[in-house]
Structures are given as C-alpha cells and as structure tokens.
Amino acid sequence: MGRPAGWMKALTGRAPMKSPGAPSLRREIEHAFWREIAKGLTSEEAAVAVGASSAAGSWWFRERGGMPTFMVSPRTGRYLSFAEREEIALLKAEGAGVRRIARQLGRAPSTISRELRRNAATRGGKLEYRASVAQWKAELLALRPKTARLVTNERLREYVQQRLSGQVRHSDGTVVPGPVAAQWKGRNKPRRQDRRWTQAWSPEQIANRLKLDFPEDETMRISHEAIYQALYVQSRGALKRELVACLRTGRALRVPRARSRKRATGHVTPEVMISQRPAEAEDRAVPGHWEGDLIIGTDRSAIGTLVERTTRFTLLLHLPRMDGYGIQPRVHNGPALAGRGAEAVKDAIAATITALPEQLRRSLTWDRGTELAQHTRLRIDTGVAVYFADPHSPWQRGTNENTNGLLRQYFPKGTDLSRWTAEEIDAVATTLNGRPRKTLGWKTPAEALNELLSQPTTSGVATTG
Structure with a gap:
C-alpha cells in the first residue's frame, strides 16, 4: 500500500x-x-x-x-x-x-x-x-551555503589562477620551462626536490593588485583570505587543491597561527639571553667566547660546530648514532637515538671544550634549539657560561653562521652526516682552520689562536701547533 x-x-x-x-x-x-x-x-x-x-x-x-x-x-x-x-x-x-x-x-x-x-x-x-x-x-x-565568488566569476578566477600558477617567462615573453617537478601528492611542504616554476604571487599580492589593474570594476575584487579558503578547503571547489604547491611555503594544510608560534623554548630563560652576555664578547677583544650550532643532514643526522669569535677557530662535534637507532621504537621523553639529543650534545661539547685552556672557556652562544636544553648541566660541568640568541636573529651568531656555510662544501644539505667518523670530521676542521681569512689579515685561524696563546699573558700554555 x-x-x-x-x-x-x-x-x-x-x-x-x-x-x-x-x-x-x-x-x-x-x-x-x-x-x-x-x-x-x-x-x-x-x-x-x-x-x-x-x-x-x-x-x-x-x-x-x-x-x-x-x-x-x-x-x-x-x-x-x-x-x-x-x-x-x-x-x-x-x-x-x-x-x-x-x-x-x-x-x-x-x-x-x-x-x-x-x-x-x-x-x-x-x-x-x-x-x-x-x-x-x-x-x-x-546551513546557508554561499557560492564562492571564484566559482561564479570566471574572469576573476582566471586572473587569480594565472598569478598563482602562471608560467615563468623571459623578458621577451618566451616560456622558461624550469625543472620537471614530481606529481603533487597532497603532502606538506615538499623538501629536497624540484618544484614547478610559476608566477607564484601571494594571495595578498593578488588581492591588492586587483585594485590597481581594475580600478573601476568592482566585480574584480576578492580578499586574500577568500583565496586561501578556495585553495585549502576542499568543499569550496573554486581552485584546485594542488595549487597550494604554487604558494611560497607549499603547505598542503594551513597552520593555525597559535600553533606556529608554539615552540619548545622553555629551556631559554631571561637570565641566559644574549643581552646578558658580557660586553667583552661583543667587541672580540678577549678570546674564549664561542658560538655554536648544529648542521643538519638527512635521517636526523647532525654535526655540531663551535667557532671562537676572536680567531674564528673551529671545532667540530662528532654526534654518532646511539645503539638501537632504527631498530628500537621511539620512547616518549627517552633519549634521542639519532645522536643529536640534548644529552648527546651536552656530552660532546663538554668533552671538546674542556680540552682547551681555561682562558679559552669563557662563554658559548647558541641558537634556541632544544639540543642545548641541558645548558645548566653543561655550565656546571665545564664552567662555560651559556647564552641564547634572540628568536629569528641569526646575525647575533654571524661568525658561526658564516662558518656553517663554509662547512656545507664538505657536508652538503640533503646528505647523511652520520657516515663520517670523528677522525674525518677533525680533518675537515683542520682544513678550515688552515684557510687564510681576510678578517684576520690573511692569517689562518690556527695561526691567530697560536699567536694569542703565545703572548706573555698566557705564557706557559701549550700552543695548538
């Protein structure tokens, strides 16, 4: 019925x-x-x-x-x-x-x-x-679904897509193909691979440029936030999701602002900020003040770097894999088996820097990485005062940043740094310390350090020769 x-x-x-x-x-x-x-x-x-x-x-x-x-x-x-x-x-x-x-x-x-x-x-x-x-x-x-403007306005959609994904051209208009990029798989921030060359305007640039290109046409208006939503939200259907690869970051998902600001920097307290570092370290007149960092390779491999500010003398830290790496499952709050955890870095710095004369162990300035979370213990073990640079301020450790750039000739990005032995790493440090430097009057860092150690105020101390 x-x-x-x-x-x-x-x-x-x-x-x-x-x-x-x-x-x-x-x-x-x-x-x-x-x-x-x-x-x-x-x-x-x-x-x-x-x-x-x-x-x-x-x-x-x-x-x-x-x-x-x-x-x-x-x-x-x-x-x-x-x-x-x-x-x-x-x-x-x-x-x-x-x-x-x-x-x-x-x-x-x-x-x-x-x-x-x-x-x-x-x-x-x-x-x-x-x-x-x-x-x-x-x-x-x-629910009151509102059709996106980029769906209904084909002219506006073509303008936005062209500025996002348009081709790179020579000044005479001919197309520059660029590298052949892998197919977009929806993964976050592609690394260590070629990306397609595009015009790659940001949504904010597109939104504001519309007002200049179409000053009288009110239909050619859109906010940068609407463009982001059209890219990231699947249900919008206005722009293809793979166009996020044309953005500078290439993120497949947008990162909330509060999350991007949330970094594990609880180990950096006001009393260890670079503003508290003695003034003598700034003018480089007194030796013994060091800058440090890690250079990173694939599979979480790393090499530690220490550079003396006055002489540019470089020490490299060997950070080998720990037993069980790649075999044992990761343990929450357990040791970093990759060899670049706080415990391993602290031990490597202590073993290296305590071999130096006492007058060459005054301070160490590091970036804000958690690999030096045990800085308090390091200070107790070695007597070296540890300070941290301000956020996003690499120039405060300019000597170390420059040295890391030189080291990339021997340890390129995208390579496994754990394959090198301590002897091989020391050989690279010796090579770097034997290169003449313009800032040292074309002396080498090794010569500059020996000259300092041979001065009367430091008599009786063995040289590095």
Whole structure:
C-alpha cells in the first residue's frame, strides 16, 4: 500500500529531508574543536579535549585545510541549544505539555510546538522527539551555503589562477620551462626536490593588485583570505587543491597561527639571553667566547660546530648514532637515538671544550634549539657560561653562521652526516682552520689562536701547533 504522497510534509510541516545516515557529531562540538585549535593544540589533542575521537579531529582539520570556515565564537541564545533540546526530550517523556515545557525553558510555546513537530524523528511514520536527532536536523536546516565568488566569476578566477600558477617567462615573453617537478601528492611542504616554476604571487599580492589593474570594476575584487579558503578547503571547489604547491611555503594544510608560534623554548630563560652576555664578547677583544650550532643532514643526522669569535677557530662535534637507532621504537621523553639529543650534545661539547685552556672557556652562544636544553648541566660541568640568541636573529651568531656555510662544501644539505667518523670530521676542521681569512689579515685561524696563546699573558700554555 505505502504511504500517501506528501505524508512527511503534512506530519512535520516542512519539506522532506533525505537522511544521510547516522547523525554526525554536533556542530557545537566542532565549534569547540576549532577554538582549541586556535589555542595551539594539535588536531588529535583538540578532539580529545572536546570529547570527540582523534580520528574525527584529524578529519575535520584536513577537510577544512587547517582553517575554520565558520564563526568559532559561542552562539547567542536566539536558537535552541542542545542542552535545551535534551530538556525538551526529558519533559516530553514525562508527559509534560507544550506550555509547561515553554515555561520551564523560558521560551515561547510556539517555539516548543514548532520544535516538537519539525525536528522530531519520523521513523515508522510517527513523530518521536530525540535531542540528538533534533539537533542534527536543526543544523542541516540552518546551513546557508554561499557560492564562492571564484566559482561564479570566471574572469576573476582566471586572473587569480594565472598569478598563482602562471608560467615563468623571459623578458621577451618566451616560456622558461624550469625543472620537471614530481606529481603533487597532497603532502606538506615538499623538501629536497624540484618544484614547478610559476608566477607564484601571494594571495595578498593578488588581492591588492586587483585594485590597481581594475580600478573601476568592482566585480574584480576578492580578499586574500577568500583565496586561501578556495585553495585549502576542499568543499569550496573554486581552485584546485594542488595549487597550494604554487604558494611560497607549499603547505598542503594551513597552520593555525597559535600553533606556529608554539615552540619548545622553555629551556631559554631571561637570565641566559644574549643581552646578558658580557660586553667583552661583543667587541672580540678577549678570546674564549664561542658560538655554536648544529648542521643538519638527512635521517636526523647532525654535526655540531663551535667557532671562537676572536680567531674564528673551529671545532667540530662528532654526534654518532646511539645503539638501537632504527631498530628500537621511539620512547616518549627517552633519549634521542639519532645522536643529536640534548644529552648527546651536552656530552660532546663538554668533552671538546674542556680540552682547551681555561682562558679559552669563557662563554658559548647558541641558537634556541632544544639540543642545548641541558645548558645548566653543561655550565656546571665545564664552567662555560651559556647564552641564547634572540628568536629569528641569526646575525647575533654571524661568525658561526658564516662558518656553517663554509662547512656545507664538505657536508652538503640533503646528505647523511652520520657516515663520517670523528677522525674525518677533525680533518675537515683542520682544513678550515688552515684557510687564510681576510678578517684576520690573511692569517689562518690556527695561526691567530697560536699567536694569542703565545703572548706573555698566557705564557706557559701549550700552543695548538
């Protein structure tokens, strides 16, 4: 027999809704999820914090490209909340009438009546009110998808795509093909491989250039944020996702601002900042002040570098793999088996620098990497004061940065640095210390250091010769 046509509309007072299956997690949970993301949490941590599964958090984050596409601020009381719908369901199960429910919730009776009719479950042809189903239906009806401007305005879309992915050309207009790039796989920030050469304008450059190229045409306007959403959010459908490879970073997902600022620099306290370093280290008049860093290779390999500021004398730290690397599973808060952890770096620096005369062990300035998190212990063991440079200020360790550039001739980026023995690394340091330097009057760092050690104030100290 079947049901007559239009039975659901007559029963509920609204158009039929096609069920997509089991109700998903409530939208307010996703709102709370994005508020946690804005605090700097990972997608898994944010999901657990709001009571969802880590898989749901990962899906939300990837589906929206790492950026919320709706307001994350709490909703106003204009609409019924899930808590109110739960209260309605409980009172309805007790047999309470519409007006009693309305009085208890402080709502109009018409609001409760409409809620019980429009958002109730209709399985079996009868209205059964359940809070979870009602919330799910209310959120589906509340959706007001707005077509993206880049979808409806083909001229604007072509302009944006051309500035993002357009070809590189010579001044005479001929195309420069550039390298053959690998196919985009949706992975984050491609490294150690060729990237396709494009015009690669940033969304902000495109958005502002439109005002100059089309000063009278208001249809040729778009914000840079809308371009980012068109790139990162799959459901927008305006621009192809692989165009994110044309951005400078090449990120497949956008990184929330709070997360990008969240760095493990708790070991850097005000008393060990470079501003507290003695003034004698700045003018290079007194030897014994060092700058240090790691040069990084593939598979988490590294070599430590120490450079004396006055003489430019270089010492290299051998950081071999620890037993079990690549075999034992990683242990949370355990030792870094790759050989570049805080314990290994501290021991390597202590073994190297304590072999120097005492007057050459005054201070060490490092970047803010966690590999020197045990600087307090290093100071106790060696007597060397440790200081850290300011964030994003490599010029404060300019001597070390320059030396690292010279070392890349022997230890190029993208190579495994763990294959070199301590003897081979020492040979490179000896070679570097035997190169004449313009800043030293064409003396070598080894000669400059021997000259300092042979002065009367340091008589009786063995030279490095």
